[in-house]
Amino acid sequence: xxxxxxxxxxxxxxxxxxxxxxxxxxxxxxxxxxxxxxxxxxxxxxxxxxxxxxxxxxxxxxxxxxxxxxxxxxxxxxxxxxxxxx
Numbered sequence: 055x056x057x058x059x060x061x062x063x064x065x066x067x068x069x070x071x072x073x074x075x076x077x078x079x080x081x082x083x084x085x086x087x088x089x090x091x092x093x094x095x096x097x098x099x100x101x102x103x104x105x106x107x108x109x110x111x112x113x114x115x116x117x118x119x120x121x122x123x124x125x126x127x128x129x130x131x132x133x134x135x136x137x138x139x140x
Contacts, residue, residue, distance in 0.1 A: 057105050064101065068094045085129045092122030 071094060074087035099115035102108070131137075 057101060061098065061101055061105075064094055064098050068098070081129075082133060085126065085133075089122060089126050092118060 068091055071087045071091040075084050075091070078084035078087055096115040096119050099111045099118070103111035103115070
């Protein structure tokens with residue numbers, strides 16, 4: 055019961071992050087929204103892993119958060135004007 059409420063809450067917050075990605079005034083705002091969206095997806099995967107008792111969802115969550123971290127680092131370097139190999 056409480057897990058269903060949490061799942062709906064996470065989906066609602068994900069929807070709000072996607073709205074910020076679409077209507078964000080700057081590229082930095084959009085990237086922060088994408089980063090928060092990644093965190094919410096990891097939360098959804100973790101909650102679904104607990105509800106359904108499927109361990110592969112934890113693997114998906116770990117892969118998602120690693121890709122999200124790499125994307126955040128890449129955009130931060132791009133926004134500062136540095137090349138990726140510096």
